[in-house]
Amino acid sequence: MSSPITPAVRAEIEAAVGPENVISDPDKTVDYGHDEFSMKEIAHEPDLVVRPGSTAEVAAVLRIADARGIPVTPRGGATGLCGGCVPVRGGIVLSLERMARVLEVDADNQMAVTEAGVRLADFAKAVEESGLYFPPHPGDESAMMGGLVATNAGGSRAVKYGTIRNYVRGLELVTPAGDILQLGGKLEKSSTGYNLMHLVIGSEGTLGVVTKIVLHLKAKPGIMRSLVVPFEALEPALETVPLIMKRGIVPLAVEFLEIEPIVLTEEHIHKKWPTKLGRTHLLVILDAPSDEEMDRLSQAVAEICCEKGAIDVFIADTPSKQDEVLAIRSKIYDAIKAGTVEILDIAVPRAEVAGHVRKVREVAEKYGIWLPTFGHAADGNVHTHIMKVRYDNGAMVPVPESEWRPKADPVREELFRDCKARGGVISGEHGIGLVKKPYLSIVLDERQIEIMRGIKRVFDPHGIMNPGKIFD
Ligand SMILES: Cc1cc2nc3c(=O)[nH]c(=O)nc-3n(C[C@H](O)[C@H](O)[C@H](O)COP(=O)(O)OP(=O)(O)OC[C@H]3O[C@@H](n4cnc5c(N)ncnc54)[C@H](O)[C@@H]3O)c2cc1C
Structure with missing residues (x-):
């Protein structure tokens, strides 16, 4: 059951991120209720749009929401094609738009560190200016880096260079309880326990909020x-x-x-x-x-x-x-x-x-x-x-x-x-989101879906993270 956002809860959120970053005006929240999926009847407006400016602010908002059972839907560039960032249960849309800095391009290690709200076009430009190359190129450059990770985006160059998953080396993840996890790092190898980073890649915002990403870079092609x-x-x-x-x-x-x-x-x-x-x-x-x-x-x-x-x-x-x-x-x-x-x-x-x-x-x-x-x-x-x-x-x-x-x-x-x-899957790169959810059981057996539900419960015991996506 999701709880209403009372004036007292709103005041707490405003104290965490600043009142100017909490939006409830319907003329503005309407823009945060859809993605690029064509049939607009899936749109659903959030009660509140919250725009944190730092990882600490993301953690504070999640703690407030988790304690009260308020749904939180992370939102990147909203270029998704399956309703993934649509807040179907209302509550909070957590927009990463203010976390838009490329923090570092480390040429010696061929790694970049970026905040999740950086747009693909801006990230690719920053990398290119440093003389290196980030090959993945899904079709819409206004997608944000966090959204690309959350959907494990592909694009036409995946045939030679692989999907986003092949480039992620580290993630900063804020769990629904507000814990800040550093997964992986500037590493080319790791056999150190279960790989939670790869579990988060492609999880469509259902396990936590990605705030920072470490990405492997290539030398420029000829x-x-x-x-x-x-x-x-x-x-x-x-x-x-x-x-x-x-x-x-x-x-x-x-x-x-x-x-x-x-x-x-x-x-x-x-x-x-x-x-x-x-x-x-x-x-x-x-x-x-x-x-x-x-x-x-x-x-x-x-x-x-x-x-x-x-x-x-x-x-x-x-x-x-x-x-x-x-x-x-x-x-x-x-x-x-x-x-x-x-x-x-x-x-x-x-x-x-x-x-x-x-x-x-x-x-x-x-x-x-x-x-x-x-x-x-x-x-x-x-x-x-x-x-x-x-x-x-x-x-x-x-x-x-x-x-x-x-x-x-x-x-x-x-x-x-x-x-x-033919041994295929119903999504190669866009994700399941809302609109492909009814069809997941065509390609995955019930036991696999049950294990996924179990993983979801471990990360998100109160079910606040992007509820209603991938499976019920
Ligand atoms: C013209 C066009 C061409 C496209 N071409 C391709 C293509 O070639 N290949 C391809 O793979 N896709 C393609 N797409 C789809 C889309 O661009 C990708 O799915 C992209 O990865 C979505 O990123 P976004 O920032 O827009 O995410 P959003 O649409 O905002 O969100 C997508 C999902 O990610 C979650 N999410 C977003 N940010 C975070 C975060 N920081 N932490 C946790 N969860 C988060 C959301 O909750 C949602 O579930 C295309 C779309 C368009 C409109």
């Missing part, structure tokens, strides 16, 4: 080049991907795209994709230390694509061509957002992507619904979009709600069951 490869049919395009990897080439990213969203994005941002040939395209992004190595890799990838029946291979080898291609890939979501009900992020073994996407097309046909599908082909992460519009000759045409709404649930469930049958 040069980058993008290849756009159109195929007539789906299967040969997607079967090319495991072949590239099997031959020992690890691209920075391998994205597969369908022509319809590309056309809409060209129109949306007034840029040109190199070709309209074929229905399925691969975008292969390579990085290499030298021009010679880049030429060797590009040639090898082009040969494999042609072996599998590619119509052509277009190379974006100048910065301007490269920018144009990458801009279109990164803006597809913006271009089709107005017609999107939900973005799925199923992950299957790499060699199952073709079969899964074939299933998506069958389901689209069966229900008479547009399901544009693209994603991170080499890491098996498929973004199918459930749409409330149909595609007609370069335009999105609205479909009446009475038609699309009854189809959304069965479409989602059929695709989740197909992912299970």
Whole structure:
């Protein structure tokens, strides 16, 4: 049972963080009741938004909330796509926005220490200025570092460089009881007891609040080049991907795209994709230390694509061509957002992507619904979009709600069951949050969920941390 926030409790919170950082004006709290999930009916306003400026302030707020059973939902950049930071049980939204300092870039150890409220764009810039490189690049740079850790975010570069988990070396975590835990550190190795740090990564704010993060950095890569490869049919395009990897080439990213969203994005941002040939395209992004190595890799990838029946291979080898291609890939979501009900992020073994996407097309046909599908082909992460519009000759045409709404649930469930049958999971990078919670038991057995519940109880015995997320 959650308790109301009485004037006396509010006064305690104001004393902890300063009255100017406690917000209850509905005109302002409304902005803290949703994330980027398209169906806004999941939105729920908090009773109070609290903006602590330090770890000690976070701990003080959690102690007050824990003693009274007040729900606390941590909030980063609110770019999440599954309602993770939506305060479904009301209470406090704890926004990390004021904790926005990159504290240290330690070049000798190749580590950075950052507060959780730093935006990805600002973090990447600070690292770059120091001559180093932070490879993970999930699509929305306004995400905050704490949110990236809480969801174990991925992005297209995960194929070569891994997800956020591969970079986290240390975390500062405030537990619901207000204890401040230092997990890990500037370490490349640790076999010292259970790894609580990795338990917290991907826990979606249900175990505590991440306040600081130690991240591993890489040396700057040399040069980058993008290849756009159109195929007539789906299967040969997607079967090319495991072949590239099997031959020992690890691209920075391998994205597969369908022509319809590309056309809409060209129109949306007034840029040109190199070709309209074929229905399925691969975008292969390579990085290499030298021009010679880049030429060797590009040639090898082009040969494999042609072996599998590619119509052509277009190379974006100048910065301007490269920018144009990458801009279109990164803006597809913006271009089709107005017609999107939900973005799925199923992950299957790499060699199952073709079969899964074939299933998506069958389901689209069966229900008479547009399901544009693209994603991170080499890491098996498929973004199918459930749409409330149909595609007609370069335009999105609205479909009446009475038609699309009854189809959304069965479409989602059929695709989740197909992912299970292929040994996949229902989220490769976005998390379970609120909206995928009803489907968790499709891919995880009851005993696993029970163990997760037990872990949750150890960290959060009064159930105040982001209640209603991942599982009930
Ligand atoms: C256009 C677009 C493209 C995207 N592309 C990708 C992509 O390529 N790959 C990918 O993985 N994701 C992608 N996303 C999803 C989103 O950016 C990620 O899920 C991101 O990690 C969310 O970070 P955030 O700061 O916005 O978190 P929020 O949305 O604010 O919160 C997400 C979850 O983390 C919890 N949380 C936030 N901060 C903390 C903290 N400090 N301590 C504890 N818990 C916390 C919240 O309670 C919530 O459960 C994309 C989103 C958009 C809109």
